Amino acid sequence: MGKTLEITKPEQQQQQQQSSHGEKDGDVEGNVKQRHATSNMEAATHLFKGSVGAGLFAMGDCFKNGGLIGSTIMLPIIAIMCVHCERLLIRGSLLAVSKTPGAIFYDYPETVEKCFEYGPQPLRRMSRAMKLIVEMFLCVTQFGFCAIYFVFVTENLHQVFLQNGIDISMSMVMLITLLPAMIPSLLTNLKYISPVSLVANFALLFGLIATLTIAFSEGPMPPFGDRHSFTGGTQLALFFGTALFSYEGIALILPLRNSMRNPDAFSSRFGVLNVTMFCITALFIFTGFVSYMRWGEDVAGSITLNLNVEDVMSQVVKIVAALGVFFGYPIQFFVMMKILWPPVKRANGCAQKYPITMQVALRFIMVMLTFCVALVVPKLNLFISLIGALCSTSLAFVIPVIIDFVTRTQVPKGLGTLIYLKNIGILTIALLGIITGTYQSIVEIIKEFQ
Template sequence: MDAEHQEQRHQDKAIEAGDMGKTLEITAPPGKGAQQQAEGATKKQQAEDPESNQVKRRHATSNLEAATHLFKGSVGAGLFAMGDCYKNGGLVGATLLLPVIAVMCVHCERMLIRGSMLAVERTPGATFYDYPETVEKCFEYGPRPLRRMSRAMKLIVEMFLCVTQFGFCAIYFVFITENLYQVLKQNGIEISMSMTMLITLLPAMIPSLMTNLKYISPVSLLANVALLFGLIATLTIAFTNGPMPPISERHLFTGGSQLSLFFGTALFSYEGIALILPLRNSMKEPEQFSKRFGVLNVTMFCITALFIFTGFVSYTRWGEEVQGSITLNLVVEDVFSQVVKIVAAMGVFFGYPIQFFVMMKILWPPLKRSNSCAQKYPITMQVCLRFIMVMMTFCVALVVPQLNLFISLIGALCSTCLAFVIPVLIDFVTRAQVPKGLGHWTYLKNIVILAVAVLGIVAGTYQSIVDIVKEFN
């Protein structure tokens, strides 16, 4: 296998694991239980091949590059929803709870890393496992009654990853449409929201039908630049548009249904756990990833600080009128505000094909294996599947036009399971194999995390569905 083919294979693996930003070059291919002998031979061959090792070292990422990838993969449409997040959590309540959620996320990500490392150690020839494979292997090597669940657990994780990516794509349609609709209406173009969304369908459809990643990934950098510009410009307008209202006019704390919506939005914004394993494996010094002042802790601290700053400023400025995307609060009559809305919408639009590619990397392989027609006409069938999935995301976005409710629903249901529930189950399974591995502190800590997660899933999902039904009525 030549170096170019290896690199492309590694890039595809990184995208499958959920990279929402730039493609990551994974330095070692994943192990599969049925291919352990072949991979062991490959590993031995690479160890004897200086040129292969040189290629791996050349494509390994530095600490700064890994931090940049993690930052870009964790900051997206959820960042623009921080104003709505603060509206549901309160100025003080959200400021206190966001760091708590961040700490829980980081701790669960560390449990996922630990489980992956143990699975790799116990699998001869394996060098890397992504999220679904880690879950499968941990259950496969776990207590005997749980081993039968290994395949099912992998499918569950893949399903949640796929649903999360599907939700991202649908949310992108809503985000683009709402900003574009305001600008068109201000400039005398009177068309409905549905028609505006239909206009965005064709531009989103064309790049999403491409099956080769190298034609899609270059837009990632442009998307991130546009999003960053949109955020900075929006916050600048918020600061310069007259004196800020007094904090006494805003809710400091909330409760009940609002807190459940806050939890869903916050988890949606922090959802980057699928990036953790590919990022760590792509580094020149993987041990630097999860050190006390390593890539994970420092980057999550910066992300949390940015979320708090954005949410606090947005809610203080616009109060109960803050929208699901803070760009929607900009005065549309102002020309600069119109430019900001368009640029932010473009940033999200350029990110749509990447998010869609992640979803297809999950859906296409099992369909190809189980369908003879897909094996005979792979390109044609994949393009058809892509067309159907784009139309499905479009239809869901058309049916549920409220961006903030959509974000809360996806965050409460899927993001919570991926970020909290699955890592805790991995921790229980791996520690159960070690004598006295499950101490009282471990039990208490994991049960508390599970309780918070289940409460968030039930309350957040219920409240989001109730509010969506109200919108229909």
């Protein structure tokens, strides 16, 4: 799932500090006085773009691991849990802003830090550590996205090359993609990178529509009974990881809400968050259901790999889908660098003296690292499941629930029995998914090396 963070905190804060104060929203939100620029439709578009990417093409594999009926039931449940935890994060951020004089907006790591700072006395010393943990998970997640992009592009291009008589190894194809990925990733200004996002989204949309069209045109679908309706054990663990990877867009929530003209419309009953997540879930279910019905147990980590490579149209679809993912690499890489560069700059004297040179050097090193990881891990579906189970689950479920516990303990009777049981239930599901999904993904990856 490509997750493009196009609204950066420093840019927003600069704009907001120059703007006049808006009207008071009431309750906690009245403390966030600012002028918002993004419409509901624009915010929904950004959220959709940031939550739909390479993970969408992995929905066939997701349904294979969860079963036709099982996946159709569990995906909406996961979506509801994600939306609920995103609301918990918004609530925590608003509380943190309301308690900090002069504060306008906090992103995900800062929200966690401030909630712990204002939390019970024994937890306050953990505020800095919790912020670092969230930044680490965000970095690892973005790093995983970038590595997965290399694998996705390579696997699709490799099929096309072989079909056209170009006998070349997967490693060499990946090496060919390194230079085109490297050049835009070395740029330090987002405005020079962001235009490729539009191209990437059109390419992804075309690739998906064309792939599903081909799937329907290959004749009657196999009987429903030929496919698993439910699964269990290790397959469910892999399903959970892939699903969470595809849904993980929680880092976008606070910047998007903060950018809106009417922030209340973001999380209202029929607001941006609910409507967009409903559309994303429907798209995931349709894509996964059709893909698994068509290709069954042979469905690949990316459904484009199941297309008949001898067909010219299928080759075009593979190339366009690969380009769509490829063009998203610099944006995802930029997000990772926004997290990595500030601490590196503070800790390194040379980075302060030669900021541009050192940042370009760091970017070069990180591109090479993502390339090396992609080269080592051969299976796209297992890589997606591992990142989803380990990092995406922590960011989407565990941290927001912890924030809710911390903020509610500050209010007398704020942590009622029902809320307590609900939060414990979410944590139990999340930890079970982290442990089983991570373990099974690592086991399957190790098997690939044997």
